[in-house]
Every structure is written in structure tokens, then in C-alpha cells.
Amino acid sequence: MAIDWSAPWLTYCREIGEPLAQQVVAGQSVREVLNATNLSPVRFVEQSDLPEGVAYEQFIFDSGSVPTRDNLHDFFNSLCWVHFPQTKRRLNVLQAEQIASAGIQAVRGPVRDALTLFDENAALLHAPDALWTALIARDWQSLFIDLRPLWAQAQLVLFGHALLEKLVSPRKAITAHVYRAQAATDSIAILDAWLAQDMNVQKLASKPFAPLPILGVPHWWAANQDPLFYVDPQVFRAPRFDVVPLAK
Numbered sequence: 001m002a003i004d005w006s007a008p009w010l011t012y013c014r015e016i017g018e019p020l021a022q023q024v025v026a027g028q029s030v031r032e033v034l035n036a037t038n039l040s041p042v043r044f045v046e047q048s049d050l051p052e053g054v055a056y057e058q059f060i061f062d063s064g065s066v067p068t069r070d071n072l073h074d075f076f077n078s079l080c081w082v083h084f085p086q087t088k089r090r091l092n093v094l095q096a097e098q099i100a101s102a103g104i105q106a107v108r109g110p111v112r113d114a115l116t117l118f119d120e121n122a123a124l125l126h127a128p129d130a131l132w133t134a135l136i137a138r139d140w141q142s143l144f145i146d147l148r149p150l151w152a153q154a155q156l157v158l159f160g161h162a163l164l165e166k167l168v169s170p171r172k173a174i175t176a177h178v179y180r181a182q183a184a185t186d187s188i189a190i191l192d193a194w195l196a197q198d199m200n201v202q203k204l205a206s207k208p209f210a211p212l213p214i215l216g217v218p219h220w221w222a223a224n225q226d227p228l229f230y231v232d233p234q235v236f237r238a239p240r241f242d243v244v245p246l247a248k
Contacts, residue, residue, distance in 0.1 A: 086196035
């Protein structure tokens with residue numbers, strides 16, 4: 001589990017995550033390590049405990065247990081349960097409600113899609129209006145170069161466990177789905193409580209996300225000090241004509 005805990009996107013979870021990762025490397029299972037902390041509202045169980053034909057989300061809702069494998073994906077998922085327990089609970093409740101109302105379909109509906117996207121790939125951004133406006137417009141020149149000093153006033157926290165997993169091997173194209181946070185705070189617990197309250201079906205169905213190539217964030221990747229880093233249309237793509245402002 002070769003995780004670079006000095007990476008800026010892991011700052012908020014390093015204190016708890018790094019020693020846990022060391023225990024896993026030493027031979028313990030992710031389940032054993034996380035259950036021993038008693039920091040999560042759920043228990044982590046063998047993947048084989050998930051009955052055949054039962055939805056993963058429904059099993060968590062019914063049992064309070066999370067099927068967990070010994071891999072990076074599930075390690076970061078367990079860390080999200082530790083740091084964002086209220087939000088993870090809220091996501092699971094909304095997922096279970098969608099399953100109860102629509103059942104398990106071959107194609108997920110827009111709300112379940114949004115819930116899954118949030119769980120796997122969301123990042124939370126509190127930033128000055130000018131930065132947010134540039135992000136929505138995909139105006140990369142303004143966002144990362146002209147307004148670069150404003151990033152000192154921004155707070156970006158990565159939530160999605162698949163996103164954190166991908167960043168173990170950083171690639172320029174890795175992109176987060178950004179959800180706007182309404183207040184800056186140094187407390188993850190306060191951010192978690194706010195997010196759990198803010199999240200609802202109507203808002204998620206509106207797809208309240210903006211794409212953000214993570215390694216473009218100032219001071220998060222050494223190569224982006226060169227303005228030419230952003231001259232890459234395969235990563236920093238031009239805006240679509242259907243882009244509309246996201247609700248605050």
C-alpha cells in the first residue's frame with residue numbers, strides 16, 4: 001500500500017490514515033484495523049458476507065456493516081466512513097430509499113447515479129465567487145492563472161474514495177466532481193455535519209457538480225507552476241454550450 005501521505009489531498013486524513021495503513025502493510029486486514037479503532041458508525045465485514053442478489057447499499061442499510069476487501073479502494077472507503085460518518089450515513093439512507101421506491105434496475109436512475117458519483121468521486125470546494133464562476137465556465141485561464149492568488153482563500157477537501165484511490169498514482173487527467181461547500185472550516189466534523197444536512201434528492205438530481213482536474217490546483221502538483229501545464233485540451237477541456245450556473 002504505497003501511499004504518499006505527504007500529498008496535499010491527504011492532509012485531512014493523514015493523522016488517522018497513515019498509522020492504519022502501516023498496520024495493513026504489516027499484515028492485518030483492512031477490516032481488523034478499522035474495526036479496532038471504533039471510530040466508525042459501521043462495522044467492516046468480509047466481502048463474502050454480502051448475500052448474492054442483495055444490493056451493496058441495501059446490505060449496509062439493513063445490517064450496519066460494510067463489505068470490505070483488502071485493497072486501496074475499500075481502505076479509502078473505510079477512511080471516509082471514519083471522517084465523514086454523518087454524510088456516509090445520509091448517502092446510504094438516500095440510496096436505500098431509491099432502492100425501496102424503484103427497486104434494482106438494469107439502469108440506475110438520475111438520483112442513484114448522482115449518489116454513486118458523489119460517493120466515489122466528489123470533492124468539496126469552498127472558494128471565492130470568482131473562482132467558482134471560472135470553474136463552472138471551465139475558464140481554466142482565469143481559474144488557474146489569472147485568479148491564482150485567490151486559491152489561498154479556497155478550501156478543497158476530497159471525499160470520493162475512488163478519487164483518493166486514483167491519486168495514489170497521480171495522473172494529469174484525474175478529475176473530481178466538485179460540490180460547492182457553503183462555509184470554510186478547519187473542522188472535518190463540522191463540514192461533515194453541514195454536508196449531511198445539505199444533501200437531498202432534489203439537489204442531487206440536478207447534478208450539482210463541476211469537473212475539476214485535481215492536479216491543476218495550485219500548489220498541489222509541482223508541474224502546474226508552469227502555465228504551459230494547462231495548455232492541454234485533453235485535460236483542460238473547452239466548455240460545453242449547455243453549461244449552466246450551479247445553484248449556490
